[in-house]
Amino acid sequence: MTSPLSRRDLLRLAGAAAAVPVLSACAGAPPAQTAAPGTFTVYWNAGHDYQAYRKVIAEFEQANKVKVNLQKYQWPDLRTRLLADFASGTVPDLVEEPGGWVQEFAISGNARSLQDYVDRDGAAMGFPADWRPVTVERNSYQGKVYGVQLHLTCNTLLYNKAMLRDAGLEPPTTWEEFLAAAQKLTKDGVYGVALNQDYTYVWPWLTQAGVTPYDPKTGKIMDPVADAVEALRFQADLVHKYKVAPVPVSSTDYSGPQKLFSAKRAAMILTGPWDLDPIAKTSPDIELGIAPPLKHKEQATQAAGVSMFVPAKAARPDLSWDFIKRITDLKVEQAATKETGMLMPRVSWADLPEVRSNEAIKVFADALPYAQDSSQQVRLTGQLGKWEEQLKVMYQQILIQNEPADAALAKFTQAAEGFLK
Amino acid sequence: MRKALLYTLLVVASLVTVLPLLYMVSLSLQTEAETLSAEAVLVPDSPQWGNYAELFARAPFGNFIVNSLVVAGVITLAHLVFDPLVGYVFAKFRFPLRNTLFVALLATLMVPFFVRMIPLYVLMANLGWLNTYQGLITPFLMDAFGIFLMRQFIQPIPDDLISAARIDGASELRIYRRVILPQTRPALAVLGLFTFVFQWNEFLWPLVATSTPEMRTIPVGLTLFNQEYFTLWHLTAAGSVILFVPTAVLFVLTQRYFVRGIALTGLK
Amino acid sequence: MTARRRPRTLASRYARTAYLFLTPAILFFAAFFYLPIGNVVATSLRTGPQADQWSGLANFGQALADPAVRHSFLVTVGFSVLVVAGSIVLGLALAMVIDQPLRGRVAFRVLLLVPYLTSVAIVGLLWRNILDPELGVLNRVLAATGLPQQQWLNTAPLLTIAAVTLWQSVGYTMVLFLAGLQGIPETYHEAAKIDGADGWRRFWRITLPLLAPTTLFVSVMAVISGLQAFGQAYIITNGGPGDATDLSVFHIFNVAFRTRDFGYSSAQSVLLLMVIVAFTLIQLRAGRRAEVVY
Numbered sequence: 001m002t003s004p005l006s007r008r009d010l011l012r013l014a015g016a017a018a019a020v021p022v023l024s025a026c027a028g029a030p031p032a033q034t035a036a037p038g039t040f041t042v043y044w045n046a047g048h049d050y051q052a053y054r055k056v057i058a059e060f061e062q063a064n065k066v067k068v069n070l071q072k073y074q075w076p077d078l079r080t081r082l083l084a085d086f087a088s089g090t091v092p093d094l095v096e097e098p099g100g101w102v103q104e105f106a107i108s109g110n111a112r113s114l115q116d117y118v119d120r121d122g123a124a125m126g127f128p129a130d131w132r133p134v135t136v137e138r139n140s141y142q143g144k145v146y147g148v149q150l151h152l153t154c155n156t157l158l159y160n161k162a163m164l165r166d167a168g169l170e171p172p173t174t175w176e177e178f179l180a181a182a183q184k185l186t187k188d189g190v191y192g193v194a195l196n197q198d199y200t201y202v203w204p205w206l207t208q209a210g211v212t213p214y215d216p217k218t219g220k221i222m223d224p225v226a227d228a229v230e231a232l233r234f235q236a237d238l239v240h241k242y243k244v245a246p247v248p249v250s251s252t253d254y255s256g257p258q259k260l261f262s263a264k265r266a267a268m269i270l271t272g273p274w275d276l277d278p279i280a281k282t283s284p285d286i287e288l289g290i291a292p293p294l295k296h297k298e299q300a301t302q303a304a305g306v307s308m309f310v311p312a313k314a315a316r317p318d319l320s321w322d323f324i325k326r327i328t329d330l331k332v333e334q335a336a337t338k339e340t341g342m343l344m345p346r347v348s349w350a351d352l353p354e355v356r357s358n359e360a361i362k363v364f365a366d367a368l369p370y371a372q373d374s375s376q377q378v379r380l381t382g383q384l385g386k387w388e389e390q391l392k393v394m395y396q397q398i399l400i401q402n403e404p405a406d407a408a409l410a411k412f413t414q415a416a417e418g419f420l421k
Numbered sequence: 422m423r424k425a426l427l428y429t430l431l432v433v434a435s436l437v438t439v440l441p442l443l444y445m446v447s448l449s450l451q452t453e454a455e456t457l458s459a460e461a462v463l464v465p466d467s468p469q470w471g472n473y474a475e476l477f478a479r480a481p482f483g484n485f486i487v488n489s490l491v492v493a494g495v496i497t498l499a500h501l502v503f504d505p506l507v508g509y510v511f512a513k514f515r516f517p518l519r520n521t522l523f524v525a526l527l528a529t530l531m532v533p534f535f536v537r538m539i540p541l542y543v544l545m546a547n548l549g550w551l552n553t554y555q556g557l558i559t560p561f562l563m564d565a566f567g568i569f570l571m572r573q574f575i576q577p578i579p580d581d582l583i584s585a586a587r588i589d590g591a592s593e594l595r596i597y598r599r600v601i602l603p604q605t606r607p608a609l610a611v612l613g614l615f616t617f618v619f620q621w622n623e624f625l626w627p628l629v630a631t632s633t634p635e636m637r638t639i640p641v642g643l644t645l646f647n648q649e650y651f652t653l654w655h656l657t658a659a660g661s662v663i664l665f666v667p668t669a670v671l672f673v674l675t676q677r678y679f680v681r682g683i684a685l686t687g688l689k
Numbered sequence: 690m691t692a693r694r695r696p697r698t699l700a701s702r703y704a705r706t707a708y709l710f711l712t713p714a715i716l717f718f719a720a721f722f723y724l725p726i727g728n729v730v731a732t733s734l735r736t737g738p739q740a741d742q743w744s745g746l747a748n749f750g751q752a753l754a755d756p757a758v759r760h761s762f763l764v765t766v767g768f769s770v771l772v773v774a775g776s777i778v779l780g781l782a783l784a785m786v787i788d789q790p791l792r793g794r795v796a797f798r799v800l801l802l803v804p805y806l807t808s809v810a811i812v813g814l815l816w817r818n819i820l821d822p823e824l825g826v827l828n829r830v831l832a833a834t835g836l837p838q839q840q841w842l843n844t845a846p847l848l849t850i851a852a853v854t855l856w857q858s859v860g861y862t863m864v865l866f867l868a869g870l871q872g873i874p875e876t877y878h879e880a881a882k883i884d885g886a887d888g889w890r891r892f893w894r895i896t897l898p899l900l901a902p903t904t905l906f907v908s909v910m911a912v913i914s915g916l917q918a919f920g921q922a923y924i925i926t927n928g929g930p931g932d933a934t935d936l937s938v939f940h941i942f943n944v945a946f947r948t949r950d951f952g953y954s955s956a957q958s959v960l961l962l963m964v965i966v967a968f969t970l971i972q973l974r975a976g977r978r979a980e981v982v983y
Binding site: 080083086107108109110136197246248249250251252253256259260265340385389393394397402403 | 927947
C-alpha cells in the first residue's frame with residue numbers, strides 16, 4: 001500500500017492544505033526555493049539538446065561545482081510547468097523560451113532584470129553590441145534587459161532546384177514572380193507551393209506588404225488595412241483560386257509543408273532553418289535551393305528564435321548569468337551551427353567561415369538584418385495571448401475555410417480593438 | 422445468411438478498431454526516413470527492432486517504466502481499498518446528509534483536472550513532495566468515479582445478508598470484509614482495470630509534479646522524442662506500443678470478470 | 690431497512706459507523722478536491738496574470754458576454770450530442786450483435802474494446818497522422834481502392850473528432866450495454882414471443898425499457914466526459930480550422946495557460962461546472978421517470 005503517513009506528515013498536510021486558499025495562485029508564496037542546493041535546474045526545449053551545449057554544461061558544472069538538471073520539454077508543456085512554478089514559488093534557475101515570453105514575464109514580474117549583469121559584463125561579452133538590435137529590443141522592457149537571445153531564425157524561400165530548372169524558372173523574388181512560378185510548377189501531383197497551417201507564417205507576407213500590426217500611439221491595427229487584406233487574400237488565392245497549394249490542415253504540427261517538399265510533391269516552401277535537417281535526412285537526393293525572402297512593398301521577413309531568462313525568484317542569479325555567458329559565447333555558437341545548422345544572434349556570427357561557406361546558412365544569415373519581430377508592440381500591452389488566439393482563427397478562416405479576407409480581418413480588428421484599448 | 426451478416430459486421434468493426442493500432446506498430450518499426458516520408462509507409466522495408474533499444478539509449482526509459490508501474494500500481498491498489506468501502510457506505514447506510522454528500526461527490530467529476538492543478542501543485546510544493554512518488558500518488562488515492570461504480574455494484578446485494586451478520590454480532594468492519602467484499606470481487610476487477618488504465622495514461626500531473634528526467638512516467642517521457650518543430654515518429658510510436666502492452670495484458674487477464682462483473686449489478 | 694422503524698439509538702449508531710468509514714474519504718476529498726475547487730472559485734473573482742487583483746463578478750459578466758465563450762460552448766454541445774448519441778446507438782447495436790450466440794464473440798469483445806486501453810494523446814496523434822489529406826495513410830488506401838480522397842479534418846472537423854472519440858470509447862459503451870442485456874431475464878422475451886411480438890417490437894417494448902438504468906448510466910457518464918472533452922482538440926486539431934473545434938475545456942485551458950488569465954479561466958470553469966451539474970440532474974430526473982413507467 002501507500003507509504004503510511006506519519007503524524008508529522010499529516011500535520012504538514014493539514015497545514016499546507018489550509019494554506020492553499022491564502023496562497024491563491026501565488027500571491028504570497030514563500031521565497032525562492034530551487035530543488036537541491038547542489039543542483040542547477042534548467043528548462044530546455046527537447047529539440048535543442050545539442051552536443052555543443054552539453055559541452056558547455058560540463059564546463060559549467062566543473063567551474064561552479066554544481067550538477068545541471070536539464071529538464072527537457074515541448075514548448076506548451078514547458079509553459080504549463082512554468083506557470084505552475086510561478087504560482088508556487090519553486091522556480092528553475094534558467095529558462096529557455098520560444099520568443100515573446102521574456103517581455104510577458106518581465107511585465108508580470110516573474111522574470112529577473114539582467115541589467116546589472118549586462119552593465120558589469122556586457123562590454124567583455126559583446127552584449128548588446130554584438131547582438132542584432134531586434135534581439136535586444138524583444139528581450140527588453142522599460143529600458144532594461146530581461147533576456148538574452150540564444151538562436152535567431154527567420155523565414156525564407158526553399159525550392160527544389162531540379163523542378164525549377166525543368167520548368168525553366170529562376171527563383172522568384174517578388175509576389176508576382178512567385179505566383180507565376182507556382183502556377184507553372186503545379187502539375188502531375190506536384191504543388192507549386194505548400195503553405196503552413198500555423199498563423200505565425202502569415203507575418204512574412206504582412207511585413208512584406210508594409211503592414212504595421214499594431215501602433216500603440218495611433219491605436220491602429222493591421223495598418224494600412226487594404227495592404228493587409230491584399231496579403232491575406234494573396235495566400236488564400238494560392239490555395240483556393242489558383243489551386244497551386246494544398247489546403248493546409250489545422251493541427252499542432254508545423255511539418256506539413258516540409259514533408260510535401262521532401263516527398264517532391266511541393267516545389268517551394270516558405271520556412272526557416274529548422275526544416276533543413278529533416279529534408280536532408282528524408283530526401284538527401286533533393287537539390288535544395290534557398291533564396292532570399294520575397295519582396296513586395298518591401299523586402300522583409302519574420303524574426304524568430306529562442307531566448308533565455310532568469311525567473312525573478314531564482315535563488316542563484318549569479319550562476320544563471322554565468323550559464324548565459326558561457327552558452328552564448330561565439331565559439332559555442334560556431335560549434336552549434338556546425339553541428340545543427342542553427343542560426344545565431346551575434347552579428348559577428350554571420351562572418352564566420354561556417355556561415356559564409358555554407359550555401360544554405362549564408363542566405364538565411366543575409367536575411368537576418370531585415371528580419372522583424374511583428375508581435376513586439378502587442379506583447380508590451382500584455383494582451384499577446386488573446387491577440388494570437390484571434391489571429392489563428394482569422395488566418396485559418398481565410399486560408400483553410402476560404403472566408404473573404406476583408407470580412408475576416410474586420411472581425412479580427414474589432415476583437416483586437418476590444419482588448420487592446 | 423443473417424449470421425453471415427452479423428459476422429461481417431463484427432469483422433469490419435474489429436478491423437476498424439484494430440487496424441489503426443497495427444499502423445502504430447508499423448510506425449514503431451520504421452526508419453526515421455520512412456516515418457517522415459510523405460508517401461506514408463504501411464509496411465516497413467525491414468523492421469527496425471532497434472527503435473525499441475534506442476528508446477532506452479536516448480532516455481532513462483527503464484525509469485519511466487518503473488515509475489509508471491509504481492504510480493499506477495499503488496493508486497490502483499488504493500482505489501481497491503478505499504472506493505468499495507465508501508461505495509458500501511453510500512449504498513447501504515442511512516445517515517444525515519447522505520444525498521447531499523453524494524451529489525457533492527459526483528460534482529468532483531465535473532471539474533477538469535487542470536483547473537485544480539495549480540492549487541494542487543502549490544500544496545505539493547509546500548509539502549516538499551514535488552518530484553517524489555508520494556507527490557505523484559497522493560492526489561489520486563480515491564475518486565468519485567470509482568466510488569460511484571462500487572455503489573452501483575453493492576446496491577443489489579440483499580440487505581438481509583447484512584442484517585443477519587449484525588444479528589450474529591459481527592462488527593461493522595467485519596461485515597464489510599467478510600460479507601460485502603467477497604460479493605464484489607468481479608466489480609473490483611473492473612474497478613482495478615479502469616483505474617489502472619486511467620492512471621497509466623495520465624499526463625498532466627506527472628508533467629508538472631516531476632523535476633528530473635529519472636522521475637518521469639512513460640507518457641511524459643515520450644515527449645522527449647519530439648524535436649522543436651517535428652515528431653520523431655518511429656520512437657514515439659515505439660514508446661506508445663510499450664505504453665500499450667501492460668494495459669492490454671491486464672485487460673486480457675481481467676476481461677472474463679469484466680463483463681460478468683458488470684452484468685451482476687444490473688447497474689441500477 | 691428504513692431508519693425510522695428502528696430504535697433511534699440504533700439508527701444513530703449506524704450513522705456514526707457510516708461517518709467513521711467516511712472520514713478518510715471526507716478528509717481526502719477536502720484536501721485534494723474541495724480546497725482546490727474553493728481556490729478556483731476564489732480565483733474566479735480576481736484578475737491579472739498572477740490573479741491577485743480583486744475584480745468581483747466581472748469575469749462572470751465578461752464570460753457571459755464573450756462571443757468566443759458562447760461559440761465554444763455551442764461547439765461543445767454539438768460535440769457532446771454527437772458523442773452521446775453515437776455511443777448509445779453504436780454501443781447498443783454492437784452489444785446486441787455480440788449478445789447473439791456467435792462463435793468467437795469473446796475475441797470480438799476484446800478487439801472492440803482495445804482502443805479504450807490507449808491514451809487519448811496517442812489516439813489523437815495516430816488519427817491525425819492517418820487522416821492528413823496529403824500525407825496520411827487513409828487517403829493512400831482510398832486511392833489504391835479507387836475511392837475519392839477525403840479532407841475530413843477540413844470539411845467536417847467536429848464530426849471527425851467526434852468520430853475519433855467514438856472509435857476509442859464505443860467498445861466501453863458496448864461492454865456496459867452487454868452487461869445490461871445479460872441482466873434482462875429470458876422470461877420477458879419468451880412471454881413476448883408467445884404474444885406474437887416480432888423482433889423490432891420486442892426491442893422497443895421489452896429490451897429498451899428494461900435497459901433504461903444502463904442507458905441512464907451510459908448517458909450520464911458520456912455527457913460528463915463529452916462536455917469536458919479536451920485532448921481531441923489539444924492533440925488533433927488545435928481547435929481549428931478557425932475556431933471550428935474550439936471545445937470549451939480546450940478554450941478554458943488556453944485562457945489559463947496560453948493567455949495566462951487564470952481569473953477568467955476559473956470563472957469559465959465554474960460556469961461549465963454549473964452547466965454539467967444541471968445536465969446531470971436533468972438526466973437523473975428523466976431517468977427516474979423512465980424507471981417509474983415500467
